[in-house]
Amino acid sequence: MSATRLSGSRQKRASGWWSAQLRRGTRYLVIIIATLIAVFPIYYMLVTSLLTTHDAYDVVPHILPDWEWSNYVRAWNMAPWLQYFGNSLFVALCTIVLATLTSLLAAYAFGTMKFPGRHVLFMLLLGIIMVPSEATLIPSYLLISTFHWINSYQAQIIPFGVSISGIFLLRQFFLALPPSLWEAAQLDGCSRLGYLWRVAAPLARPALAVIALQIFIGSWNAFLWPYLVTSTDAFRPVEVGLRAFVADEGNDPTGLAAAVAFTTLPVLVVFLIAQKQFIEGISAGSTKG
Known part of the structure; x- marks a missing residue:
């Protein structure tokens, strides 16, 4: 009888071990597939940037590059990239x-101060996220034109001077602060x-780092609005500069891929440097103590 029980116990342990290994293997498989899906476009962009022009137009995609480094030299010489980089950096900062x-x-006001209509105003503020940005292009353009800001830096900065997601993230962080901190400060x-400046803001540094990173990426990658409000290289950012590789007589896929590669590099560097703060900020903003 005891031997039968021992055998059954061993079978249960073995079954549990295999179930755990299966769950672990499934998780790893999902992570690997998701990683490949996310990384493949970047890899293919790099491969295209190193192909010959003839191979870039082949119907069958190339998985390995031709190592045509001259594409980068040609792409760099096709536009005033230093000017574009300076414009994008200034606008982003x-x-x-x-x-x-x-x-x-x-x-800070929504998270720590009590005033009439606070929740209604916050819900209305969040409702702005539901409005497509394309729906506000014409009104925003007319306002910028009224202020005579067309082809200027302020046209690319002022309309993005408020971050709804940033307000939401920081509000969640301030709601988690214990009231005893404010009482001690009083x-x-x-x-x-x-x-705010001496206690709350220093504690909110991880969340502020997340907001700064999101704004930097959004500003660096902005194309449609800067394309509408700029007309000279003196104010154009890098994303608008990529239009140099798209012409009526034809496109330059290898040059465009090379330009995309070196214009994306600053965003990758900033993210790699700030990834720890990004993860900490997301965790801090998503939990409420």
Whole structure:
């Protein structure tokens, strides 16, 4: 009888071990497939940037490159990239400062201060996310034109000076702060703004890093709006500069792929540097203590 029980116990342990291995293997398989799906477009872009022009137009895709490094030299010489990089960096940094500041102030008010209609106003603010950006292009363009900001830096900065997702993330962070911090700050003579700058904002650094990274990526990758409001190389960002490889007489796929490769590099570098803060900020904003 005891031998039968022992045998059954061993079978259960063996079955449990195989079930755990199966679940673990399934997770790894899903992760590998998702990684390949995410990485393959980047890999194919790099391969295309190193193909000959003849091979780039082949019907059958090429998995291995031809190592035509001259494509990068040609792509770099086709446009004033230093000017474009400087414009994109300036616009991105100014947008980060403005949007982070407005997000911090608005989220602090919604998260820590009680005033009539707070929840209604916050819901209306979140409702803006539901409005497609294309629906506001014409009104925004007319406003920018009224202010005589066409072909300027402020036309690319001011319309993106508020981040709704940033307000939401910081509000969640401020809601998680214990009230005892504000009570202790009051005993030390802190005002509302003093508490924000000395206590709340330093504690919200991970969330602020996430917002800054999101704004940087969004600003760097912006194309449609800068394309509409800029007309000279003096103010055009890198994404608009990529239009140099698209012409009426034909496109330059290898040159375009090479240009996309070196214009995407700054975003990858910034993300790799800030990935730790990004993960910490997402975790801090998604939990409420």
